[in-house]
Amino acid sequence: MNELEDHINSLKQELRRGVVVLAVLGQLSQPRYGYDLIRLLGERGLDLEEGTLYPLLRRLEKQGLLQSNWEITEARPRKYYQLNDYGRSVLASMLAEWHSTVRVMEQLMSAEQEQEQES
Amino acid sequence: MNNNSKVNEWVARYVQQVGRQMPEAERDEIEKELHSQIADQLDDRFGSEPSEAQVHTVLREMGDPRKLAQNYGSKQYLVGPELYPSMMRLLHTGWGVVPTLMIIFSLFEAVAGSSGKSMISMGIQAAAQALQATLTFTAITVLIFAVLQHSGATLGKPAAFDPAALPPLEAGRGLDRIEMIMESAFGAITAFATLYFLWVGGLTTRFDLVNPGAVIAVPAQWLLGFLLCSIGMVGVNLWVLRRGYWTLLTRLLMIVLEIADMLFFYLAILRPLLEHVHRNYPELASKVMFIDYIPLMIALVIMLTLVLTHGRQIMRTLHVQRAKKFG
Numbered sequence: 157m158n159e160l161e162d163h164i165n166s167l168k169q170e171l172r173r174g175v176v177v178l179a180v181l182g183q184l185s186q187p188r189y190g191y192d193l194i195r196l197l198g199e200r201g202l203d204l205e206e207g208t209l210y211p212l213l214r215r216l217e218k219q220g221l222l223q224s225n226w227e228i229t230e231a232r233p234r235k236y237y238q239l240n241d242y243g244r245s246v247l248a249s250m251l252a253e254w255h256s257t258v259r260v261m262e263q264l265m266s267a268e269q270e271q272e273q274e275s
Numbered sequence: 276m277n278n279n280s281k282v283n284e285w286v287a288r289y290v291q292q293v294g295r296q297m298p299e300a301e302r303d304e305i306e307k308e309l310h311s312q313i314a315d316q317l318d319d320r321f322g323s324e325p326s327e328a329q330v331h332t333v334l335r336e337m338g339d340p341r342k343l344a345q346n347y348g349s350k351q352y353l354v355g356p357e358l359y360p361s362m363m364r365l366l367h368t369g370w371g372v373v374p375t376l377m378i379i380f381s382l383f384e385a386v387a388g389s390s391g392k393s394m395i396s397m398g399i400q401a402a403a404q405a406l407q408a409t410l411t412f413t414a415i416t417v418l419i420f421a422v423l424q425h426s427g428a429t430l431g432k433p434a435a436f437d438p439a440a441l442p443p444l445e446a447g448r449g450l451d452r453i454e455m456i457m458e459s460a461f462g463a464i465t466a467f468a469t470l471y472f473l474w475v476g477g478l479t480t481r482f483d484l485v486n487p488g489a490v491i492a493v494p495a496q497w498l499l500g501f502l503l504c505s506i507g508m509v510g511v512n513l514w515v516l517r518r519g520y521w522t523l524l525t526r527l528l529m530i531v532l533e534i535a536d537m538l539f540f541y542l543a544i545l546r547p548l549l550e551h552v553h554r555n556y557p558e559l560a561s562k563v564m565f566i567d568y569i570p571l572m573i574a575l576v577i578m579l580t581l582v583l584t585h586g587r588q589i590m591r592t593l594h595v596q597r598a599k600k601f602g
Contacts, residue, residue, distance in 0.1 A: 190308070191315035207338035210312055211346035214305070234315070235308050 181247045187236040285330045288441040292340035331438040339436035354420045362420040373412045374405035384480045462509040469502040497543035504536035530585040545570030
């Protein structure tokens with residue numbers, strides 16, 4: 157049973173890996189810092205490890221999708237991330253692709269189920 | 276040390292372990308971000324005075340520093356960011372030591388033997404041998420580090436990350452294990468060579484216990500001093516490797532041994548070589564300007580370099596100790 161659970165968890169992780177970037181970009185229309193984003197994603201149903209999110213934010217910034225700035229007026233310096241114009245257009249394309257993928261998957265799964273029921 | 280200082284130190288240790296694996300250009304920024312993010316977590320979950328156990332919980336959830344560093348942007352390397360600084364430091368040291376030793380060895384071979392070659396051809400041969408040795412050293416070093424880098428993937432499952440086992444804060448880049456192992460190996464080879472010279476009664480290019488060939492006699496006490504210093508340096512290196520970090524005592528011990536080692540090297544090898552040249556090749560000695568000062572200059576330059584290098588490391592160790600004391 158453990159082997160099965162491990163296998164399922166591994167496949168679930170692969171599935172999530174594909175949507176994490178979209179999920180993160182989708183929450184950065186306004187400036188947010190790392191831990192704030194982790195909490196927000198968790199409250200909205202996506203639990204993400206700190207060791208995954210923080211490097212991801214940096215990578216997305218290097219790729220030119222995010223802009224960042226250090227806010228030093230608060231209790232401690234914090235680095236805030238937000239989508240820039242290029243990131244917004246990439247997010248729009250990815251959202252369209254996501255909706256299309258969901259439709260295709262629903263069609264695939266329901267077609268398969270209908271075939272199973274007929275046979 | 277109060278609780279806040281202990282908490283800060285654990286966080287600093289973790290961040291240092293991540294940062295030392297990052298490229299120099301990005302290190303400061305990433306470390307600053309990590310400090311801020313970990314502090315936010317601790318504040319939100321455990322308030323303004325978290326306990327050590329609570330800090331360990333957060334650090335454990337952050338994950339193994341090596342894995343986090345990889346997530347920050349690992350690429351396919353011949354030699355990865357974890358090993359690259361050690362490799363470059365070893366190469367920089369070798370690029371100074373190897374050609375110098377080869378030139379000294381070639382000079383020694385020329386004066387101890389009876390090749391009858393002209394100065395120009397001796398010089399060309401020495402330069403060619405030095406270049407060949409340097410290229411060979413570079414190739415072997417890069418190959419060893421590449422094998423170390425890529426063999427890491429085939430090792431068994433790594434132990435679970437335990438924040439309580441994070442090494443203490445170390446000023447600067449931390450312990451370069453690979454470099455220290457190489458230095459220990461080099462020291463061991465030097466010690467064996469010196470033992471051989473002691474056995475045969477002096478310096479010789481032929482390593483043959485039965486027939487060592489032409490031997491340049493040197494006072495045994497200087498060779499013995501050189502041997503003891505070499506063994507001492509290897510011992511200190513191994514002691515530090517076992518502990519996992521340098522202290523002020525080990526740094527001071529090493530600098531004293533290295534300076535004494537250089538002094539014995541001058542007395543046991545460089546000066547006897549010079550005296551041999553004066554005795555057997557007076558015309559050569561008269562042609563080379565300031566020949567009497569060359570061995571002393573070599574020894575003094577190396578000693579000064581050692582003092583400056585170790586002095587800087589001692590200052591950094593003192594700074595870290597002072598920072599830990601005052602939180």
